[in-house]
Structures are given as structure tokens and as C-alpha cells.
Amino acid sequence: MEWLSSLLTEHSVIQAVIVVSLVSAVGLALGKISMWGVSLGVTFVFFVGIMAGHFGLSIDPQMLNYAESFGLIIFVYALGVQVGPGFFSSLGKGGLKLNMLAMLVVLLGIVMTLGFHWFTGVSLPDMVGILSGAVTNTPALGAAQQTLKQLNDPAIQQSDLALGCAVAYPLGVVGVILAVIFVRKLFASSIFFKKSDEDSHKKTVVMGFLVSNPGVSGKTIQEIARQSSKKFVVSRLWRDEKVIIPASDTVVREGDCLLMITTEGDVEALTMLIGKRDTRDWNKEDIDWDAIDSQLVSHRIVITRPEINGKRLGALRLRNQYGINITRIYRAGIVLLPTPDLTLQLGDRLTVVGEESAIAKVENVVGNAVKDLDEPNLVAVFIGMVLGLLLGSIPLTIPGISFPVKLGLAGGPIVMGILVGAFGPRIHMVTYTTISANLMLRALGLSMYLACLGLDAGTHFFETVFRPEGALWVGLGFTITVIPVILVAAVSIKWMKIDFGSVAGMLCGSMSNPMALNYVNSTVDSDTPSVAYATVYPLTMFVRVIMAQVILMLFL
Incomplete structure (x- = not known):
């Protein structure tokens, strides 16, 4: 020994x-x-x-x-x-x-x-x-x-x-x-x-609504959204036993069934606005979304193209160009409501509903190269640390201090890491x-x-x-x-x-x-x-x- x-x-x-x-x-x-x-x-x-x-x-x-x-x-x-x-x-x-x-x-x-x-x-x-x-x-x-x-x-x-x-x-x-x-x-x-209890209602949920309010019948989804202060996304619309992907100019009729993504706190207000609430539970984890309707499929795709980072969801105009609907966005374990003004980040996972061919086109737009994310770019990591150490070695003059100040081994890399994380994708x-x-x-x-x-x-x-x-x-x-x-x-x-x-x-x-x-x-x-x-x-x-x-x- x-x-x-x-x-x-x-x-x-x-x-x-x-x-x-x-x-x-x-x-x-x-x-x-x-x-x-x-x-x-x-x-x-x-x-x-x-x-x-x-x-x-x-x-x-x-x-x-x-x-x-x-x-x-x-x-x-x-x-x-x-x-x-x-x-x-x-x-x-x-x-x-x-x-x-x-x-x-x-x-x-x-x-x-x-x-x-x-x-x-x-x-x-x-x-x-x-x-x-x-x-x-x-x-x-x-x-x-x-x-x-x-x-x-x-x-x-x-x-x-x-x-x-x-x-x-x-x-x-x-x-x-x-x-x-x-x-x-x-x-x-x-x-x-x-008020904290009220904030618990901010959880994102999926709800079905039956249109029975004459006040919204005959209006477009965009007009209904303007009429209400609540935020929501209409994922699917059932009419005459057929399902369609609604656009902002889709006219809602009495008897339509709308599948909407919103927050818990807005469910009651939307029920009063639309008419009736669907009794089915759309938030169960074992729902087979692809089996719900034969024409449409639901895929989860990942944003991997650096040029998408920092853009607003509405600026991509994915719904208008490809006839798809983004129903949820997953970021760091949190479910976000996909509103047009939501700023996208690299690594966001989008739940997309639409036809198979349309979703394939959306994948080309946002990347969905999961392999690119699974393999970390070590070149960028080492270059970033080198730049951080160089930044930490730069002498800075601060009034009241008799000698130059340096960010050092801790300050330089964390500043450079923040800058690289925030602006790196913008320079590809x-x-x-x-x-x-x-x-x-x-x-x-x-x-x-x-x-x-x-x-x-x-x-x-x-x-x-x-x-x-x-x-x-x-x-x-x-x-x-x-x-x-x-x-x-x-x-x-x-x-x-x-x-x-x-x-x-x-x-x-x-x-x-x-x-x-x-x-x-x-x-x-x-x-x-x-x-x-x-x-x-x-x-x-x-x-x-x-x-x-x-x-x-x-x-x-």
C-alpha cells in the first residue's frame, strides 16, 4: 500500500x-x-x-x-x-x-x-x-x-x-x-x-371553444383578437367535420370549434367571448395530435439557423407563406405563447401544425439541424475564452485609482461570454x-x-x-x-x-x-x-x- x-x-x-x-x-x-x-x-x-x-x-x-x-x-x-x-x-x-x-x-x-x-x-x-x-x-x-x-x-x-x-x-x-x-x-x-395567486394563471394551456356568441360569428380571427385584450393563438378550426389551419383573415362561423392556446387566467374571459368551452381535456401528455385529424400533422422543430436569432416571430410570416400554425414555443423548460411580437432565440423548439410538405419548408427556414446543437462548437468556446482573457488583460484607467485596473481572469471571460452569447449568432x-x-x-x-x-x-x-x-x-x-x-x-x-x-x-x-x-x-x-x-x-x-x-x- x-x-x-x-x-x-x-x-x-x-x-x-x-x-x-x-x-x-x-x-x-x-x-x-x-x-x-x-x-x-x-x-x-x-x-x-x-x-x-x-x-x-x-x-x-x-x-x-x-x-x-x-x-x-x-x-x-x-x-x-x-x-x-x-x-x-x-x-x-x-x-x-x-x-x-x-x-x-x-x-x-x-x-x-x-x-x-x-x-x-x-x-x-x-x-x-x-x-x-x-x-x-x-x-x-x-x-x-x-x-x-x-x-x-x-x-x-x-x-x-x-x-x-x-x-x-x-x-x-x-x-x-x-x-x-x-x-x-x-x-x-x-x-x-x-396577486401572486393570480399570476399562477399565466401557465400556458390548450383549450377548445365552441363558437356560439353572435358577437364573434362572421368576424375574422384578427378582428376577434382586436376585440379582446387577451392573448391567444388559434391552432386548429373544425368546421363540418373538417379541420383547417386558420389564418388571421379566416372568418369564424357559429358552430365552429376552435382549438386555442392561451393562459389559464384568460380561459374564462375567452369562454365568455367565444361562447362555450369544449369539455375535452387537451392538456394531457398522451394526446396523439397526428391522429386527431388525417390532413394535418404536428411536429416539433428547433431553431438552429443563427440568422433567426433575435427576430420576432411575426416578422418571419410563416403562417402566411406556408399555411402552418405555431402553437407553442419551448425555451429552457418554459412554454411560451407564440405571439407575433415574441423574440426568437437559437435553440427554441417550435410546435408546428400543418401539412407535412409545409412543415418541411418551415424546417428549411429555421434550420432544425438538431445535430448542429448536439455537437457543441468547441472552436467558439476556446476562441471565446482567449478573447475573454485578452479583454481581462486590458488595463483600464478609473478616476481615484492610482494604477490601471484589469477585469482579470474572472471579469474578462464573463464579459466576453455575455457578449458572445448575445451577439455571436448575429455575426454567424x-x-x-x-x-x-x-x-x-x-x-x-x-x-x-x-x-x-x-x-x-x-x-x-x-x-x-x-x-x-x-x-x-x-x-x-x-x-x-x-x-x-x-x-x-x-x-x-x-x-x-x-x-x-x-x-x-x-x-x-x-x-x-x-x-x-x-x-x-x-x-x-x-x-x-x-x-x-x-x-x-x-x-x-x-x-x-x-x-x-x-x-x-x-x-x-
């Missing part, structure tokens, strides 16, 4: 790979354990690394630095590519209010961090590490570490950031959940919880990867980074925790987690009249806390938390990574 002992303890390339792999494997396995509905996921790799470092397991410092840096680069770049397509649209009118509130959460955390630094005497690097753990944001921790390396001050212990993050992280995860529970209890009687750069491929890249990079980070921090972790300042760090981190969440929640619900589901999702996104989002989704019967989370996550992630660096550069 001596050879096995030497393989784990004597520094070499093989030993470094084995140690990092073992720490990652054990951490990922333990991260699946759920307690009270909460699990740490990949973050458990960090704590396994700390334990391994505490018991003396180490790897060559150069190998440690390389694996930690490369893992961080892969993770933040893949993260940027993921959030890129929705980054700039999240800043639009619909998400502006939520993003402003999320920025308020970020600002309060920064102010509290600086205040605690000045009033308690905890060093600024330690406080930045505590802030990163309190808001469960490891990319910000990596960015701050790279900034300290740029400062090149030997008096600064870079591992202090990781120690502060490790101490604050567990209560950072739990603290958001506890704060959300407190807010729910505090505002349980508020009418805005009822295939940047789309499947959700599983992107998750693989992110999980691989984050596991490598957290394993090395834990190994580095583990040597002095317990010495720090069991000192008097260790308890102080835990208290400061928990305060930074809970207070901004409660204050912004109160402002959002009480004064800005935003429903609880959106507020809870926004808070989870602003704190980069998917574990808390899982809890919220289990308690709110709608998809509003997930939508709000996705709306604020890109901007807050970007701002936290940049601000972690700016705080050190301005105040250290």
Missing part, C-alpha cells in the same frame, strides 16, 4: 489530478444529500476540499494555481454564454423594475460590507470573502482573488478571502430561505399574495450549446475551482473558525445575507406592490442562490419565481463579479 500512499501524497501531475478528482467526486456525491429540502450541490466540493486540506492533503502549488484558474475561466465563460442571450433583454422595460430592486440588494450588501470593515476592524479582503459567501457567489470570490494578485502586496494573505467565504457560505444558503419565510409570514395578509458565430453541455462545462470548471480553493483554504480553516473572530465572521455574513433581503422585500411588496412570487424569485436571483429558488418554487404555485430569477440573475452576477474587484481597488 506504500505505492498508494505515495501516489496521494508525493507531488506530481498524476497526484494533482487524482486529488482534485477525488475531492470533486466526493463533494458532488455529498452535495446531492438534501436536508429540509435544501442541498448544497456542487458547492459541497468546496467543503470537502477544506476537510482534505485540513488533514494535510495538498498538491503542487503551480498545479493548484493552474487548475484553480482554468476551472474559474471555464465556469465564468460558460456562465456568460448561458446568460448572454437574455442579458440585454432583461434590462428592458419588463425587467427594469426587478433589476433595479436586485441592484438595491447588491448595493446594500456592499454598503454593509464596507461599514462592517470600518466599524469592526475586520480587514477588507476578509470582508470581501465574507460577502462572497454571504451571497453564495463564488465567481465574485475568484474575481477578488485575482485582484489581490494584481495588487501584488505580500502583506495580504490571499487565502483569507476563501476562509471568509467558507465561513459565511452555509448560512448564506440557509439565510435567504429563512428571510423568505420571514417575509411570507410578515406579509401573509397582504393582498399582493392574492455558432455559440449555442445544449443545456446539458453548458451545465457540463460549468460544473466541470466550478468543481475544479472549488476543489483547489478548498485545498488551499483548508490548512487554516478550523483555526479561523474556532477563534473569537470566527464567530464574528459568521454573524457578519448572516447579517449581510438576511438584512438586504428583508428590507428590499418589504419595499417591493408593501410600497411597489409587486407580488410575492416575483419578489422571492428576484431575491434568490440577486443572491445567486438556486437552492433558495428550489424552496420558493415548492411553495409558490406558479412560474413567476423562476421568471424573476432569470430576469435579474445575469445583471446581478455580472455586477457582483465586477464590484468585488472595484471594492478592493478603491478602498484597500
Whole structure:
């Protein structure tokens, strides 16, 4: 067994790979354990690394630095590519209010961090590490570490950031959940919880309607749509036992049966508008749509042509040119109502109803080359990371700072990832990867980074925790987690009249806390938390990574 002992303890390339792999494997396995509905996921790799470092397991410092840096680069770049397509649209009118509130959460955390630094005497690097753990944001921790390396001050212990993050992280995860529970209890009687129930009706459903209202008989579908404020799509129209694909100028007659896609909340209003509701359940998963009518078929096709990315559905004029109907659009597990003003993205899956030959023509228009998506374009990934590192190396002059500032290993790749994800398809750069491929890249990079980070921090972790300042760090981190969440929640619900589901999702996104989002989704019967989370996550992630660096550069 001596050879096995030497393989784990004597520094070499093989030993470094084995140690990092073992720490990652054990951490990922333990991260699946759920307690009270909460699990740490990949973050458990960090704590396994700390334990391994505490018991003396180490790897060559150069190998440690390389694996930690490369893992961080892969993770933040893949993260940027993921959030890129929705980054700039999240800043639009619909998400502006939520993003402003999320920025308020970020600002309060920064102010509290600086205040605690000045009033308690905890060093600024330690406080930045505590802030990163309190808001469960490891990319910000990596960015701050790279900034300290740029400062090149030997008096600064870079591992202090990781120690502060490790101490604050567990209560950072739990603290958001506890704060959300407190807010729910505090505002349980508020009418805005009822509004959250109304938002549960935004789920997309398929309903059948029998035309019996003389007010709509003899009108075109376009005229009916103008007459109603509700959004809907007419998928099929049955008349005299024949089915047709209706166009906007199709005239509706009494006795027609319309198969419509709408939202749950609009069903009653459309029933009053059209006449009667069909009693059949059209939302069962086992419906054979192709067997419903012999003339038409239903196919799901994928947008793979880069030039379609960013275009509005109505601008393609697919219904008018090919006589088909798009009934649903699937994006990241969410069903979207295919309205003409919906902006399409690469990877969207369209449910198309029409004749076989017409659907084949639509496939040529949007691509449907699923193989192109299943095989990630690694050339674009590596080029993007190179460009991100070049961007991170550009010196930037900021007033008040005596030396040039660089985005570094974390800031440069995440900015470039966002830009590539948002604008790459417009320059015919295939940047789309499947959700599983992107998750693989992110999980691989984050596991490598957290394993090395834990190994580095583990040597002095317990010495720090069991000192008097260790308890102080835990208290400061928990305060930074809970207070901004409660204050912004109160402002959002009480004064800005935003429903609880959106507020809870926004808070989870602003704190980069998917574990808390899982809890919220289990308690709110709608998809509003997930939508709000996705709306604020890109901007807050970007701002936290940049601000972690700016705080050190301005105040250290």
C-alpha cells in the first residue's frame, strides 16, 4: 500500500489530478444529500476540499494555481454564454423594475460590507470573502482573488478571502430561505399574495371553444383578437367535420370549434367571448395530435439557423407563406405563447401544425439541424475564452485609482461570454450549446475551482473558525445575507406592490442562490419565481463579479 500512499501524497501531475478528482467526486456525491429540502450541490466540493486540506492533503502549488484558474475561466465563460442571450433583454422595460430592486440588494450588501470593515476592524479582503459567501457567489470570490494578485502586496494573505467565504457560505444558503419565510409570514395578509395567486394563471394551456356568441360569428380571427385584450393563438378550426389551419383573415362561423392556446387566467374571459368551452381535456401528455385529424400533422422543430436569432416571430410570416400554425414555443423548460411580437432565440423548439410538405419548408427556414446543437462548437468556446482573457488583460484607467485596473481572469471571460452569447449568432458565430453541455462545462470548471480553493483554504480553516473572530465572521455574513433581503422585500411588496412570487424569485436571483429558488418554487404555485430569477440573475452576477474587484481597488 506504500505505492498508494505515495501516489496521494508525493507531488506530481498524476497526484494533482487524482486529488482534485477525488475531492470533486466526493463533494458532488455529498452535495446531492438534501436536508429540509435544501442541498448544497456542487458547492459541497468546496467543503470537502477544506476537510482534505485540513488533514494535510495538498498538491503542487503551480498545479493548484493552474487548475484553480482554468476551472474559474471555464465556469465564468460558460456562465456568460448561458446568460448572454437574455442579458440585454432583461434590462428592458419588463425587467427594469426587478433589476433595479436586485441592484438595491447588491448595493446594500456592499454598503454593509464596507461599514462592517470600518466599524469592526475586520480587514477588507476578509470582508470581501465574507460577502462572497454571504451571497453564495463564488465567481465574485475568484474575481477578488485575482485582484489581490494584481495588487501584488505580500502583506495580504490571499487565502483569507476563501476562509471568509467558507465561513459565511452555509448560512448564506440557509439565510435567504429563512428571510423568505420571514417575509411570507410578515406579509401573509397582504393582498399582493392574492396577486401572486393570480399570476399562477399565466401557465400556458390548450383549450377548445365552441363558437356560439353572435358577437364573434362572421368576424375574422384578427378582428376577434382586436376585440379582446387577451392573448391567444388559434391552432386548429373544425368546421363540418373538417379541420383547417386558420389564418388571421379566416372568418369564424357559429358552430365552429376552435382549438386555442392561451393562459389559464384568460380561459374564462375567452369562454365568455367565444361562447362555450369544449369539455375535452387537451392538456394531457398522451394526446396523439397526428391522429386527431388525417390532413394535418404536428411536429416539433428547433431553431438552429443563427440568422433567426433575435427576430420576432411575426416578422418571419410563416403562417402566411406556408399555411402552418405555431402553437407553442419551448425555451429552457418554459412554454411560451407564440405571439407575433415574441423574440426568437437559437435553440427554441417550435410546435408546428400543418401539412407535412409545409412543415418541411418551415424546417428549411429555421434550420432544425438538431445535430448542429448536439455537437457543441468547441472552436467558439476556446476562441471565446482567449478573447475573454485578452479583454481581462486590458488595463483600464478609473478616476481615484492610482494604477490601471484589469477585469482579470474572472471579469474578462464573463464579459466576453455575455457578449458572445448575445451577439455571436448575429455575426454567424455558432455559440449555442445544449443545456446539458453548458451545465457540463460549468460544473466541470466550478468543481475544479472549488476543489483547489478548498485545498488551499483548508490548512487554516478550523483555526479561523474556532477563534473569537470566527464567530464574528459568521454573524457578519448572516447579517449581510438576511438584512438586504428583508428590507428590499418589504419595499417591493408593501410600497411597489409587486407580488410575492416575483419578489422571492428576484431575491434568490440577486443572491445567486438556486437552492433558495428550489424552496420558493415548492411553495409558490406558479412560474413567476423562476421568471424573476432569470430576469435579474445575469445583471446581478455580472455586477457582483465586477464590484468585488472595484471594492478592493478603491478602498484597500
